[in-house]
Amino acid sequence: MTPALRPALALLLIALGWSLSWAGPPPDASTERRAAHLVRTDSKQMVTLYAARILIDSVTPEGIRVWVSDKEFEWVRSRGWDIRFISPTAEDYWPEEETKAEKGLTYPLTTYPTFDEITAALEDFASTYPSLCRLVSIGKSVQNRDLWFLKITDNPDLEEDEPEFKYISTMHGNETLGVILCLNLIHDLLAGHGTDPRLTSLVDETEIWIMPLMNPDGYSRSPRSRFNSQGIDLNRNFPDRVEDDANDPTGRAPEVRAVMNFCAVHSFVLSANFHTGALVVNYPYDNSEFAHIQNHPDWYTPDNDVFVDASLAYSSNNPPMYASPYFTNGITNGIAWYTLVGGMQDWNYVWMGCNEVTIEVSDIFSPSTSALG
Incomplete structure (x- = not known):
């Protein structure tokens, strides 16, 4: 084993x-969400994110990982918060078609x-x-x-x-x-x-x-x-x-x-x-x-x-x-x-x-x- x-x-x-009610980002269903890292500020930040329906999938003392569309990304950044998209790694991609024979x-x-x-x-x-x-x-x-x-x-x-x-x-x-x-x-x-x-x-x-x-x-x-x-x-x-x-x-x-x-x-x-x-x-x-x-x-x-x-x-x-x-x-x-x-x-x-x-x-x-x- x-x-x-x-x-x-x-x-x-x-x-x-x-x-909770809050003026959140505009709906953006047509744009795919991507992972982003958001630097934590204070407890009110989480309340704001929840109210705005930002998709959160991890929280540590260092930061919050969110999944956001381009419009949501700009909305978060407009609040003065430090946010950056997380680029996919090589392991997130499949090999080229000709090299992945079953x-x-x-x-x-x-x-x-x-x-x-x-x-x-x-x-x-x-x-x-x-x-x-x-x-x-x-x-x-x-x-x-x-x-x-x-x-x-x-x-x-x-x-x-x-x-x-x-x-x-x-x-x-x-x-x-x-x-x-x-x-x-x-x-x-x-x-x-x-x-x-x-x-x-x-x-x-x-x-x-x-x-x-x-x-x-x-x-x-x-x-x-x-x-x-x-x-x-x-x-x-x-x-x-x-x-x-x-x-x-x-x-x-x-x-x-x-x-x-x-x-x-x-x-x-x-x-x-x-x-x-x-x-x-x-x-x-x-x-x-x-x-x-x-x-x-x-x-x-x-x-x-x-x-x-x-x-x-x-x-x-x-x-x-x-x-x-x-x-x-x-x-x-x-x-x-x-x-x-x-x-x-x-x-x-x-x-x-x-x-x-x-x-x-x-x-x-x-x-x-x-x-x-």
């Missing part, structure tokens, strides 16, 4: 036991697979281990790519009395490392069944569902895009207990609709979604009508102790995360980090009764391939 998978398995094991994958992975390679790998798992897994497409992306889930358990065609667990990765197409982690984990679970006692126990006693790639359209672009093909941030498109409390998939992005409909017919008890851009485990809530009141009780779910334990189960097995200079023991309540509207983890908890955490596995969106494996 590769060391990178130990935190994932530690978290998986737990499944066995249990509005090929069989070798584990642990040392390169980012294309969507077609991911599909082929999942199909290969399903055909190689027919007694342990089933490949299911839960829907299609905007550009008609399959949204794949792989079910792993010892009796994949039977409905057994065992906990259901899921991993979802890369709902932001530019956050690629989770694809690698998921495929490596799938390989280890299947190849290790019958020989590794812990892996065998996980597969035999849990119904495990893994979706390596929720945003195949954004992932397949070059440079890769955070957003789906409609320009929608999938992690801002779910029902929200404060601002969008209708648990209805109608009118949402097709990728979000597919996940909502899929979860509605399952009984997941624990789940996690993989991101990059930070190194931390983030647990609910991400939003509250009292978000502006420091450490308000409504920031925390009734199951806060469970979330803290689950988060620590992962971070304590990831030494760089656990030693974070920003987050105590590498974990944080969502609102304590920054407020997020329409996130998947809050939706899972509020409407599906599933304890979900968000795992940020790298400060870099797409780490160099030399760091994989």
Whole structure:
């Protein structure tokens, strides 16, 4: 087993036991948002950004990472704040067409697979281990790519009395490392069944569902895009207990609709979604009508102790995360980090009764391939 998978398995094991008004920038839906770094000033700055509906995806003492259109960028700069666009890195681009021929994958992975390679790998798992897994497409992306889930358990065609667990990765197409982690984990679970006692126990006693790639359209672009093909941030498109409390998939992005409909017919008890851009485990809530009141009780779910334990189960097995200079023991309540509207983890908890955490596995969106494996 590769060391990178130990935190994932530690978290998986737990499944066995249990509005402000402000004059903001003009609407700019026609222009794609790009990542930008904003130097922090004072607490009023965050209030202004929230009120103006600026998309925030990370906050540290050094700065705030935002996703802004050109008009939003100029609006932020007009306030006298220091902001600059973040240029894509070489790893955010796919190789030239003639050099990226599809090929069989070798584990642990040392390169980012294309969507077609991911599909082929999942199909290969399903055909190689027919007694342990089933490949299911839960829907299609905007550009008609399959949204794949792989079910792993010892009796994949039977409905057994065992906990259901899921991993979802890369709902932001530019956050690629989770694809690698998921495929490596799938390989280890299947190849290790019958020989590794812990892996065998996980597969035999849990119904495990893994979706390596929720945003195949954004992932397949070059440079890769955070957003789906409609320009929608999938992690801002779910029902929200404060601002969008209708648990209805109608009118949402097709990728979000597919996940909502899929979860509605399952009984997941624990789940996690993989991101990059930070190194931390983030647990609910991400939003509250009292978000502006420091450490308000409504920031925390009734199951806060469970979330803290689950988060620590992962971070304590990831030494760089656990030693974070920003987050105590590498974990944080969502609102304590920054407020997020329409996130998947809050939706899972509020409407599906599933304890979900968000795992940020790298400060870099797409780490160099030399760091994989």
